[in-house]
Amino acid sequence: MALQLYNTLTRRKEEFTPIDRRNVRMYVCGPTIYDYAHIGNARPLIVFDVLFRLLRQIYGAERVAYVRNITDVDDKINARAAERGISIRQLTEETNAIFQADAKALGCLEPTAQPRATEHVPAMIAMVERLIASGHAYRADGHVLFDVPSMPDYGRLSKRPLDEMIAGARVEVAPYKKGAMDFVLWKPSSPDEPGWESPWGRGRPGWHLECSAMSWQYLGEIFDIHGGGIDLVFPHHENEIAQTCSAFHHEVMANYWVHNGFLQVEGEKMSKSLGNFVTIHEALVDWPGEVLRLNMLKTQYRQPIDWTLAGLRESQRELDRWYPLAKQFVASPAMLAPDFVAALEDDLNTPDAITALRRLYRETSEEVAFAGTRFASCGHLIGLFEKDLADWEGGPIPIDKEHVQSLIEARLTARAAKDWALSDRIRDELGAMGIALKDNKDGTTSWEVKR
Numbered sequence: 432m433a434l435q436l437y438n439t440l441t442r443r444k445e446e447f448t449p450i451d452r453r454n455v456r457m458y459v460c461g462p463t464i465y466d467y468a469h470i471g472n473a474r475p476l477i478v479f480d481v482l483f484r485l486l487r488q489i490y491g492a493e494r495v496a497y498v499r500n501i502t503d504v505d506d507k508i509n510a511r512a513a514e515r516g517i518s519i520r521q522l523t524e525e526t527n528a529i530f531q532a533d534a535k536a537l538g539c540l541e542p543t544a545q546p547r548a549t550e551h552v553p554a555m556i557a558m559v560e561r562l563i564a565s566g567h568a569y570r571a572d573g574h575v576l577f578d579v580p581s582m583p584d585y586g587r588l589s590k591r592p593l594d595e596m597i598a599g600a601r602v603e604v605a606p607y608k609k610g611a612m613d614f615v616l617w618k619p620s621s622p623d624e625p626g627w628e629s630p631w632g633r634g635r636p637g638w639h640l641e642c643s644a645m646s647w648q649y650l651g652e653i654f655d656i657h658g659g660g661i662d663l664v665f666p667h668h669e670n671e672i673a674q675t676c677s678a679f680h681h682e683v684m685a686n687y688w689v690h691n692g693f694l695q696v697e698g699e700k701m702s703k704s705l706g707n708f709v710t711i712h713e714a715l716v717d718w719p720g721e722v723l724r725l726n727m728l729k730t731q732y733r734q735p736i737d738w739t740l741a742g743l744r745e746s747q748r749e750l751d752r753w754y755p756l757a758k759q760f761v762a763s764p765a766m767l768a769p770d771f772v773a774a775l776e777d778d779l780n781t782p783d784a785i786t787a788l789r790r791l792y793r794e795t796s797e798e799v800a801f802a803g804t805r806f807a808s809c810g811h812l813i814g815l816f817e818k819d820l821a822d823w824e825g826g827p828i829p830i831d832k833e834h835v836q837s838l839i840e841a842r843l844t845a846r847a848a849k850d851w852a853l854s855d856r857i858r859d860e861l862g863a864m865g866i867a868l869k870d871n872k873d874g875t876t877s878w879e880v881k882r
C-alpha cells in the first residue's frame with residue numbers, strides 16, 4: 432500500500448504522491464522561542480518526526496527535506512525579554528538551546544533545516560514587494576496589509592463561513608485596515624523594538640509572512656507537505672496560503688496539509704491557571720524521552736490525546752519489558768514487519784503499528800529470532816530502542832512529588848522549632864534524591880530537580 436495522508440485541504444485521506452520523488456519536501460511550523468515548550472508542543476515535534484522517518488524509509492534518507500522554522504522575532508519575545516531584563520538575543524539563544532535539547536531528548540531527528548526568521552528578512556521584504564506590485568497588498572499608516580478580498584478563494588483550507596472569519600479577524604482591530612479580514616505583512620518598529628530597514632521604513636514582519644518566506648526559500652514556491660497543530664489552520668495557514676499563492680500566482684502552496692490534534696492533561700485543557708501546565712523540560716526529569724514518545728504515539732495523531740500519569744506509567748512499564756529483548760537484535764530497515772509499515776502508511780496509524788509491535792514481542796523466541804529482528808527494526812523506525820540497555824535501566828526514576836512535599840513540610844516544621852540539625856538532615860535526604868531546595872523570603876520553600 433502506498434502512503435495515505437489525511438489532507439485538511441480536501442478533508443479526505445489521499446494517496447501521497449510527491450512532486451519529485453527524489454526531493455520530497457515538508458515544512459512544519461516551529462516554535463516561537465520565548466519560553467519553555469510544553470508537552471502539547473511535543474506532539475507536532477514527535478508526529479512530524481515519525482512522518483519524516485517514514486518518508487526517509489520510503490524515498491531514501493537523502494531524498495527528504497524537512498524544514499522546521501524558528502520564530503525569533505515576535506511581540507511575545509520582546510515582552511518577555513523586557514520583563515526579565517535581558518536582551519532579546521539572550522532570551523532567544525537560551526530558549527532555542529532548551530528547545531533543541533528537548534527535541535533531541537524526545538528522540539527527534541534533526542530537521543534538514545531550521546531557518547530563523549531574523550535571518551530571512553530580505554526574502555520577506557521581497558515577498559511583500561511582489562504582493563504590492565500585483566495588487567494583493569497595500570500600505571497604510573506605516574504598515575503593509577494583505578488585501579484579503581483580492582484573493583477570491585480565501586478560506587479554502589479552513590472552510591470557515593465568511594462571517595466567522597470576519598469575527599475572528601476583528602480581534603485585531605486597526606483603523607488603517609481596508610477590510611476587516613486584512614492582515615499585517617509588515618509593521619513599523621519603534622526605536623527600542625527590533626526592526627529592519629525596508630521600502631516602508633524600519634519595521635518587522637508579521638508572523639504569517641515568516642513561514643511563507645522561509646518555506647519559499649528552502650522548498651520552493653510549491654512543495655509537498657505543510658504541517659502543524661490543528662489550531663494553526665486559521666488564521667495562520669490560511670494566511671500563509673494567501674501570501675504564497677498570491678505572490679507566485681499558483682493555485683496551491685503545498686499539496687498536503689497535515690494537522691495534529693490537541694493534547695489535554697488528565698481530561699482538562701492544559702493551562703497555567705489550572706496548574707496542569709507541564710513543560711517538556713519538566714516531563715523529561717521524570718520520564719525518559721522514549722516514554723513520552725511512545726505515550727504520544729499510542730494515539731493516532733489527528734485524535735485528541737488525554738495525557739495522563741496512568742498512561743505514562745503504562746508506557747514506562749511497556750518499554751521496560753521491551754528494551755532487554757529489542758537490544759538482543761540489530762535493527763535493519765530491510766527487516767520491517769509488513770503490517771507495522773502498513774499501519775504507519777495508513778495516515779500514520781501509530782496505535783495499530785504499536786499493536787503490531789506488541790505481537791512481534793510475543794512471537795519472539797529462540798526459534799523465531801526473526802520476529803525479534805523485526806521487533807527491533809520496527810521500534811527503531813519510530814524512534815524507540817535508541818539507548819543502550821544499561822543507560823535505559825539507569826534512566827530517571829519518577830519523583831514522588833507528594834513525598835517531596837511532605838519532607839519539605841517536615842523541614843519547615845523543624846525550622847520553626849529551631850531544630851536545625853533535623854532541618855539539615857531532611858535537606859540532605861532530599862539532596863540525595865536529586866532535589867535542590869530554595870528558601871524564599873516569604874517563608875515558603877520551592878524545589879527543583881538537579882540534573
Ligand code: AMP
Nearest residue numbers: 463471472474475659660661692693694
Ligand atoms: P505555539 O508555540 O503555540 O505556536 O505552538 C507550537 C506548535 O505546537 C504548533 O504546531 C501548535 O499547533 C502545537 N500545539 C500547541 N499547543 C498544543 C496542544 N495542547 N496539543 C497539541 N499541539 C499543540
Ligand code: ZN
Nearest residue numbers: 460461642667
Ligand atoms: Zn507557519
